[in-house]
Amino acid sequence: MIRKVRLMTPGPTEVPAEILLEMAQPVDHHRTAQYQALLSEVTELLQDVLFTKSPVLSITGSGTAGMEGAIVTCCNPARKVLCCRGGKFGERWAEVCEAFGIAHVDYDIEWGHGADPGAIARHLDDDPEIGAVVVVHSETSTGAISDVEAIARITRDRDVLLLVDAITSGGCLPLKMDAWGIDAVGVGSQKALMLPPGLAFVAVGERAWKAAEAFTPSAYYLDLKAYRKSLAKSDAPYTPANTLMRGALMALRHIKEVGIEAIWARTAMLAAATRAACEALGLKPYAASPSDSVTAVWVPDGVDEAALRKQMRSDFGIQIAGGQGDLKGRIIRFSHMGYTDVIDTAGAIAALELVLHKLGHTLTLGAGLAAFQQEIAIRRG
Amino acid sequence: MIRKVRLMTPGPTEVPAEILLEMAQPVDHHRTAQYQALLSEVTELLQDVLFTKSPVLSITGSGTAGMEGAIVTCCNPARKVLCCRGGKFGERWAEVCEAFGIAHVDYDIEWGHGADPGAIARHLDDDPEIGAVVVVHSETSTGAISDVEAIARITRDRDVLLLVDAITSGGCLPLKMDAWGIDAVGVGSQKALMLPPGLAFVAVGERAWKAAEAFTPSAYYLDLKAYRKSLAKSDAPYTPANTLMRGALMALRHIKEVGIEAIWARTAMLAAATRAACEALGLKPYAASPSDSVTAVWVPDGVDEAALRKQMRSDFGIQIAGGQGDLKGRIIRFSHMGYTDVIDTAGAIAALELVLHKLGHTLTLGAGLAAFQQEIAIRRG
Numbered sequence: 090m091i092r093k094v095r096l097m098t099p100g101p102t103e104v105p106a107e108i109l110l111e112m113a114q115p116v117d118h119h120r121t122a123q124y125q126a127l128l129s130e131v132t133e134l135l136q137d138v139l140f141t142k143s144p145v146l147s148i149t150g151s152g153t154a155g156m157e158g159a160i161v162t163c164c165n166p167a168r169k170v171l172c173c174r175g176g177k178f179g180e181r182w183a184e185v186c187e188a189f190g191i192a193h194v195d196y197d198i199e200w201g202h203g204a205d206p207g208a209i210a211r212h213l214d215d216d217p218e219i220g221a222v223v224v225v226h227s228e229t230s231t232g233a234i235s236d237v238e239a240i241a242r243i244t245r246d247r248d249v250l251l252l253v254d255a256i257t258s259g260g261c262l263p264l265k266m267d268a269w270g271i272d273a274v275g276v277g278s279q280k281a282l283m284l285p286p287g288l289a290f291v292a293v294g295e296r297a298w299k300a301a302e303a304f305t306p307s308a309y310y311l312d313l314k315a316y317r318k319s320l321a322k323s324d325a326p327y328t329p330a331n332t333l334m335r336g337a338l339m340a341l342r343h344i345k346e347v348g349i350e351a352i353w354a355r356t357a358m359l360a361a362a363t364r365a366a367c368e369a370l371g372l373k374p375y376a377a378s379p380s381d382s383v384t385a386v387w388v389p390d391g392v393d394e395a396a397l398r399k400q401m402r403s404d405f406g407i408q409i410a411g412g413q414g415d416l417k418g419r420i421i422r423f424s425h426m427g428y429t430d431v432i433d434t435a436g437a438i439a440a441l442e443l444v445l446h447k448l449g450h451t452l453t454l455g456a457g458l459a460a461f462q463q464e465i466a467i468r469r470g
Numbered sequence: 471m472i473r474k475v476r477l478m479t480p481g482p483t484e485v486p487a488e489i490l491l492e493m494a495q496p497v498d499h500h501r502t503a504q505y506q507a508l509l510s511e512v513t514e515l516l517q518d519v520l521f522t523k524s525p526v527l528s529i530t531g532s533g534t535a536g537m538e539g540a541i542v543t544c545c546n547p548a549r550k551v552l553c554c555r556g557g558k559f560g561e562r563w564a565e566v567c568e569a570f571g572i573a574h575v576d577y578d579i580e581w582g583h584g585a586d587p588g589a590i591a592r593h594l595d596d597d598p599e600i601g602a603v604v605v606v607h608s609e610t611s612t613g614a615i616s617d618v619e620a621i622a623r624i625t626r627d628r629d630v631l632l633l634v635d636a637i638t639s640g641g642c643l644p645l646k647m648d649a650w651g652i653d654a655v656g657v658g659s660q661k662a663l664m665l666p667p668g669l670a671f672v673a674v675g676e677r678a679w680k681a682a683e684a685f686t687p688s689a690y691y692l693d694l695k696a697y698r699k700s701l702a703k704s705d706a707p708y709t710p711a712n713t714l715m716r717g718a719l720m721a722l723r724h725i726k727e728v729g730i731e732a733i734w735a736r737t738a739m740l741a742a743a744t745r746a747a748c749e750a751l752g753l754k755p756y757a758a759s760p761s762d763s764v765t766a767v768w769v770p771d772g773v774d775e776a777a778l779r780k781q782m783r784s785d786f787g788i789q790i791a792g793g794q795g796d797l798k799g800r801i802i803r804f805s806h807m808g809y810t811d812v813i814d815t816a817g818a819i820a821a822l823e824l825v826l827h828k829l830g831h832t833l834t835l836g837a838g839l840a841a842f843q844q845e846i847a848i849r850r851g
Binding site for chain 1: 475477479481482484485487490491493494495496497498499500501502530531532533534535538565566569570571658660666667668686687688689690691692693708709710711712713714783789791
């Protein structure tokens with residue numbers, strides 16, 4: 090059945106047809122010279138995306154698997170982890186620590202706000218047992234950004250690791266792992282990297298590897314040391330999702346061709362234009378510190394969020410996301426990641442206006458689009 | 471580049487072009503009615519394949535991830551696990567227990583042999599602290615089968631769980647989880663199920679769920695309770711590899727159409743014919759208890775195993791597997807799983823004969839093929 094669906098969700102995002110067809114090529118074995126070459130090139134291209142010379146490990150699993158791997162491999166249970174919790178994913182990493190018996194201190198952030206570097210510094214000053222900080226760069230559940238560059242300035246000169254959930258930032262928001270002094274970064278395939286779900290990529294730096302050598306984690310499939318050891322031989326410790334990896338090679342080559350800075354600028358432009366459109370429509374932003382990869386706005390009073398999302402899909406094929414947890418039914422979220430451009434985003438704004446209008450919300454049709462276009466015109470010149 | 475490669479490896483196996491193209495359909499979101507329907511149907515079809523009424527959980531990860539999930543979720547660390555080790559994968563499950571601090575007793579089996587039900591009974595008699603047995607149904611590294619039906623007869627009437635690694639048996643060898651009394655079964659996507667790597671399917675029965683409720687595992691991404699809870703709402707706890715799941719639906723519908731018993735018979739026929747061919751060529755079987763999903767044979771004296779495999783691929787596009795661990799360079803392995811038929815297998819035998827001949831091994835060209843065909847003719851009538 091042919092049905093035009095445009096994913097504007099913060100994962101999964103659109104996958105180019107070229108990549109879908111690349112992944113439909115006949116399956117080959119992974120213990121071959123061909124796959125070794127593919128893995129090596131994917132790894133190098135991921136290093137470019139994350140601005141690191143450290144190995145970037147490819148793990149078959151969701152982004153959660155990747156971040157769990159980073160936490161259990163690098164966070165010594167003899168010390169504590171400071172978990173910055175400002176949304177569903179920040180909470181998840183505290184749950185991972187809890188599940189594995191890793192002592193953690195929770196730094197609770199008002200949802201919609203980024204982590205405050207000063208507050209993190211105070212936590213570290215107060216409790217020298219803290220050996221690692223886990224922070225979400227772009228909190229997908231709230232659309233809020235944290236200044237991981239500033240946070241890294243605090244951790245990098247102390248005996249404290251910084252693990253960054255870059256699941257909805259790696260490949261679309263500025264992030265320079267080595268220059269900033271970040272110790273581990275986790276990225277998901279189904280976001281900025283334009284791939285289907287199924288892979289997580291985790292970069293682990295020297296300080297984190299050193300910390301990892303000091304203890305034996307409760308981990309097997311997600312013990313990243315096994316991935317590092319295999320990668321040194323251009324191999325994977327467990328059978329990799331090799332069709333997805335084939336897609337990853339094509340996606341990463343495309344990112345290199347376009348240029349990562351150009352992608353950062355495009356993401357920022359789409360986010361700014363979407364925020365302008367929402368403001369013109371009277372839709373209040375949810376995040377006080379908005380991320381450029383995901384825009385979250387409050388659903389206006391009197392509008393049924395489920396009906397809004399449902400009709401955007403049924404009438405116009407636009408799939409957006411709702412809220413999670415306490416925010417269910419209260420916010421809607423748009424992605425600016427990956428294979429999404431000005432026209433796709435304008436289409437989402439058009440559908441939003443039409444459905445809000447249909448649902449009885451008072452607005453001037455086209456007002457959001459005009460503001461969107463003005464922002465684009467300014468930025469593109 | 472067009473290059474005809476035929477995978478005769480015990481995972482990954484060939485994926486039908488129809489399934490590759492199905493997975494190349496536009497990516498949709500997983501929190502939709504469409505995906506819920508897909509997940510429900512995949513789950514039901516997997517229940518049919520494994521002959522169980524218990525939920526079958528779909529996990530994004532390799533087969534190792536699935537088995538680790540079953541072990542850490544169901545094996546109470548307050549008791550012991552009996553690990554039946556007769557090859558690389560049997561050893562792996564003991565390593566998983568070790569990594570998670572789950573006490574284990576190792577029952578070491580001579581490689582190439584199946585687990586002896588009597589020996590397992592004696593272990594259980596001797597040590598009432600054993601609360602679970604982990605056994606590999608078809609040990610991919612050696613090509614040996616274990617009689618899990620007989621083993622289940624021992625465990626099912628005791629307070630002992632039976633966890634079966636069915637990674638290279640589920641969907642190709644007779645396996646009736648509920649009727650036999652097995653408590654958990656793990657299957658990989660890239661074997662009999664004709665899919666690329668990236669998914670593990672784990673069926674967990676009532677007794678195992680009850681055992682799982684008695685303790686909190688050191689697990690998060692692979693805590694299967696989260697998958698069960700989500701599945702009750704036709705959902706996944708973490709973003710699923712939804713393109714692979716789309717392929718799974720098509721593969722499982724095909725399996726239902728062909729009939730699982732017919733697939734079991736085909737697999738057995740291909741294995742018997744391959745064994746007959748190898749015997750006619752003077753290639754000695756490695757396994758004393760041969761599995762019908764993987765045939766392992768010794769490489770004849772004087773033949774370089776690496777050259778044999780390399781030339782089968784370069785000259786004829788046939789990719790077979792070598793040995794793992796201590797068996798590296800000493801055996802070769804052929805798969806009979808999934809999308810492989812009489813003609814594919816005859817092609818592999820033909821290539822084997824031609825390359826052995828080229829490498830200077832004395833044989834009568836065609837002798838293996840003749841024996842292969844005779845066995846096929848007898849079985850097909």
